[in-house]
Amino acid sequence: MIQEFAHVPRFFETYTKPQLNETVELTAEPLAKWSNAPENRISQMKVIEDCGSLTQDAVSRLVCEQKKGWDLIVFAAGIDPPDSNSVPDVIDQNAFVSRLYFWLLQEVQKADKSKRLFTLVRGLFHEDKKTHMQAGLGITVSGTLFGMSNTARIELEDVAIHFCDTEYLIAEASTIWARLASEAFRVISFGHNAVRILESGRYVQRQVSSKEYEAASKDFPIPAEGVIAISGGNGALGLVMGNWLVDKAIAQGVTGFSIEFLSRSAKISDMNLGLWEEIQVKASKIGVQVKQDKMDMSSQEGVDNFLKSVDGRLVGFIHSAGILQDAMLMNLTWEKFEAVFAPKHYAALYLHDALERYSNPKLRFLWVFSSIAVYGSMGQTNYSGSNSFLDALTRHRRAKGRPSMAVQWGAWGDVGMAATMNESMRARMQASPLPYFSNAEGIKGLECGLASGLPYFSVFKFNPKFMLQAVQPDSNTNECYARNFTSQFLPTPLPSSLDEKQLYTLFRMTYGGQSSPAFQGGERKVYDAYIAPAIADIEKEWGDDFRSW
Template sequence: APPKRRADGLPQLQPKIPDYVLQKQVTSDGGRPLQGVGAGMLAAFVEAPRNAEDSYYSGADAQKRYETSVQADFAKLAPEMCFVCDWFPEPWPRETKDRTATCRLLESLPVKAELDWPTGPKPREQVLVFGDNAGLCRQFLEKATEYRPSSVQYVDKQPWEITPADIKELLQKQKWDLVVYGFGIDYPESNAVDDIMAHLDAVSKVYLELGKLVQSVRKSCKRLACITREVFSEDGKKHRKVGVRMVTSSTLWGMSNSLRIELEDIPLQYIDVDLKPDDDCVAQVASDLACVETFGQNTLRILNSGRYMMRKMRAREYVVNGPEFEVPSKGVIAITGGNGSLAQVFVKHLLDLAERKNIDECQREGVQFQVKLLSRSAVIRDRERSAWRAVVKKAAKLNIEVEHVKCDVTQQESIDQFVADCSPDLVGVIHTAGILQDAMLQNQTWEKMDTTLGCKSRAALYLHDALERHKNPGLRFFWSFSTNSVYGNSGQVNYAGANCYLDGLSRHRRALGKPAVAMQWGAWGEAGMAAAMSDAMKQGIAMSHMPFFSNQEGFAGMHEGISTGVPSICIEKINPSVLFGMKAPPADSVAQSYDRNFTSEFCPTPPPSTTRVKSKDMYELYRMYRSLTSTDQDSEIKSGLSWKAHTEPLRRSVEAEQDEPLW
C-alpha cells in the first residue's frame, strides 16, 4: 500500500527495525518514545541518554555494533562494477518568513534533537540573476512572497554578449547573498546544429567565467544556484516537441559538480525545472532557493508532478533478465578515436563476441560485420601497435574486415561524409574520442574547454545529426564514452561538462525510441593512460576509493549496465573500506554533505556525533531518518523516474517477448 500522507503532503513514514536497532523504546526528556529509530541515530536524537547503554557512541561495544551494521553494505558493494542515477520523490515544506520550515519538519518527526534554530527574521537578501528570456527566473523570485529579497538585479545582456569584465564588475559591485544562473533555461532558436553549438558555447563560457570569478573575488557570493529546464527529461512527447535542442545545457550539470568541489565553502544548488512550470512548481523552486538548510544538499528536479532528488544506485537493482547484447551479424560498426587504446580494446571485445556467436550458431553463416576506426591521422601510435597487431590477427581468423579511416570528428562535414558513405549499412557506433585539458579553476580557459567540447559534445551531436538525415534502419547500438568525471573532479570542470552533454544526448535519443547508451567510465587499468603511469602512481590509484579495473571487469560492468535499460550508466570499481572511511567523518562543508547524500543508498554514513544539529547537517539528519524508517526498498526503487521511464518498460517488453532492447 502507498504510504499515508501528512497534512503538509510529506509521506507518513512507517518505522522499521534494522538488525542494529536497539530493541526497546527510549524516552527523551519530552516524554516522547523513540520507536524504530536506528541505534546510529540515538546519539543525535536523544538529548540526555538515561545511561551509557542508550548512547550509541558510548564505548567500544557501541562502536563494534556500528561496524557490524555496515558489513552487509561492504559485502554488497565489493563486487559492484556498475551504477545508475535515478530521481526519487522527496516533498519538502515551503520555506516560511522566519526561515524555520526545516526545523519545524525535524521537530515534527518522532525523534529528538537539539536544533540550531534561526534567531529572528532573516535579513532580506541581495540577489544577482543571470535571467532567462522565458522569464522563469523572475517568476521564481516574485513567487517568494514570504521571503522576497530586498534587492534583485537582473543581467540585461544575452550570454553571447557578456564578457569576463562584465561579470567581474557585477561581483565587485556588492556582496551577493545569492547568485542565480538561469541562462540554461533558454533553448537555442532552432534544432540546427550551428544554433545548438553556438548556444551551448555561450552558456557554458559564461558559467565557466562566473565560477572562476566567484572563486577569485572573495566574499562576492554566499550561495550559487544553476537552473536548467528539462535537460534530464525522459518524456518522449516533450523531446519530440522541442527536439534535440532541449538537452543543449546538459553541460551545466557536470560543470556544477566540479565547481561545487573547487568553490569549497560556497554552496551550489542545481535545479532542473519543468518545461512549463505551474504555480506549485514555481513556488517550490522559490522555496528551495531560499531554504538554507537544504540548499546545495542535492541535485533537484522540480516538476509539475513533484519535487525529486537524485541518488546514485547500484545497477544490480535495475537489471532486467532479458536477452544479452549480441553483435550484429552484418553491417558496419564505426568507432571514433580509432587510434586510441580504448578503440583497440573494444574492437577486440567485438571480435570476441563475434567468435562466441559463431560457436553458438555454428549452423549459420559466420559473422561478417566490418569495423571502421575513425581518426584524423588513421595512424597507430607506437604504444598501441602491439594491441593493433592482435586485433588484425584475430580479425583475419574470423574473416572480419577491420580498417582505419581518416575522419576528423570535430568537423561536421567530415562526419557527414563518412555516415553518407556507410549508409544504410551502419549497425553500430562507439564514440570513444576525447581529449584531456585539465586545469584547476583559476587556470582553466575557454580555449581548453572548447578543445574538450570539440571531440566530445560536438562530435556526438554531428553523429546524431548525420544519422537523422541518412537513414540506417539496422542501427543496433549507439554508445558514447563519457566518464565518471560528470559527478565532479577538481581540475575537470571542462571535461565534466563535455561528458555531461553525451549523457543528455543519450536521454534524447532514447526518448525518441532510438538506440543510445552513455557510458561513464572509471579508471581502466590495462588501457589508456594507465599503461604509461609509473608504478608509484599505479599503486596510489590502486589504494584509492576508485581503483583501476581490468578489461574483463569493465566489460562485465558495461553489459550489466546496458541490461538496465537506463540511457546513462557508470562503470567503476569501488574500494568499500576506503570509500566508507572517507565518508564516515562529519561533513565540514555543504559540498561534502552533497557527496554523502548522493551515494547514501549504498554508502551509509554515521549520524552527527553531537546532539546539537547545525543548519548544514539538518538535511542529512532527515535523510538518515527516512532511510531507517523505510519499509519497502523495492517499492521505493520503483518510484524512481528512470525506473519508470526505462527499466519498467524494458521489463514489460522482455516478458511479452516484444521488441529488442535499445542499446
C-alpha cells in the same frame, strides 16, 4: 543576485504565458520579482536581463559589486532555448551558456566572497517522448551545466552550489513557481542535493546499483552484417572495444560484419600497436574485416561523408573520441573548453544530426562514451561538462525512440596513461576511493550495463574502506552533498553533531530509503524525539509552500 537578511520574502507573482501547451520561457526577470517582499528582507538585488552582451570583465564587476559578496546568485541562463533546433544553433547556445557559467564560476572563486549559487535548468533530465518531441534538440542546451556544477562544487569549497532542474513546460496555474522559490531560498539543506522540481513532486539525485535492472543471462548480440564504426579508433579505449567485439563475434559464431576504426590520423601509437595487431589476427581468423580510416568527427562535413560512404550499412557506432585539457578552474581558459567540446559532444551532435538526415535502417546501437567525471572531478570542469552533455543527448535520442546509450566510464588501469605508471603510483591509486579497474573488469561492467537496458550508467570500481573515509566529513555543504549522493550504496556515517545543520542527514537516516546500521532498531525513537519536533518548528517558519510564509 541577492543580498538578504534573516528571512526570505514572498515572490513569484503571476508572470507566465497563459497558453498551457506552449513553451514558457523563464527569463531572468521573473526570478527577481520579489513582488510581496516585506520591507528590509532584501537589502540589495540586481537583475541582469540581457546577459548575452556580458563579457568576463562585466561578470567580474557584478560579482565584486558587493564588498561582502552576494548571499545568493541565481544563474538561469540555461533555461533559454536556442534560436532554432538546428545543430549550429544548439551548439552556439550551449557554448554561450557554458562560457557565461565558466566566467561566473571563475569570478566567484577569485572574489572568494559570495556564499550560494542556485543553478536553474529546465527539462534537462526529462525522458518522456512528448516533452522531447515538443522541445526538440534544444532541450539539451544546458547539458554541460550539470557536470560543470559538480566539479565546481569540489573546487569552490566555500560556495554552496544548488543544481535544480524543473519542468520544460509549465502551466500558468502551476504550484511549481512557488516551489522553485522555496528551493532557491532553502536554508539548512541548500546545496545538499541536486534536485528536480516537477508537478509530481521534489526529487533528489542518488547513485544506485544497476543490479536490480539487469536482465538475467542477457548477452549483447553481435550484428551478423553491416558496419560497426568506432570513433577514436586509434586510441586505447577504442581498440579495447574493437577487441571485445571480435571476441564476442568468435564466441557467438558471427562473421558477416566489419569494423571501421575512425580517427583523424588513422595512425597507431607504439603503446597501442600490440593491441591493434591482436585485433587483426583474431579478425582474420573469422573473416571479419577491420581497418583504420581517417575521419574528422569534429566537423559536420566529416561525419556526413562517412555516413555517405557506408550507404545505409551502419549497424552500430561507438563514439569514444575525446581529449583532455585539464586545469584547475583558476587556470582554465575558454579555449581549453572548446578543445574538449569539439571532439566530444559537438561531434556527437554532428553524428546525431547526420543520422537524422541520412537513411540508416539497420542501425541497432549508438554508444557514446561519457565519464564519471560528470559527478565531479578535480581539474576537469570542461571535461565534466562535455560528458554531461553526452548524457543529455542520450536521453533525448532515447525519448524519441532512437538507439542510444551513454557509458560513464571510471578509470581504466591496463591501457592509456595508467599503463605507464610505476609501481608506487599504482599503489597510491589502489589505495584511493576510486582505484583503476582492469580491462576485464571494465568489460564486465559494460556487459552488466547493457543487460540493464538503461540509457546511461556508470562503470567504476570503488574501495569501500576509503570511500567511507571520504564521506565521513560533514563540516560543509559540499561534503554533505557527497554523503547524500552515495548514500544508497555506502552506509551513511553518523553526523558529527545533533544540531540544526544535521537535521536533513538525520531525517534521511531515520526515515528515508536508506538507514545506517548505527540506527537500526532505534529509528523511530530518534525520529520522534528529535527530528519530528525540529521539522515542525522549521516548517512553521520556512515551510516548503512559499505562499504560506
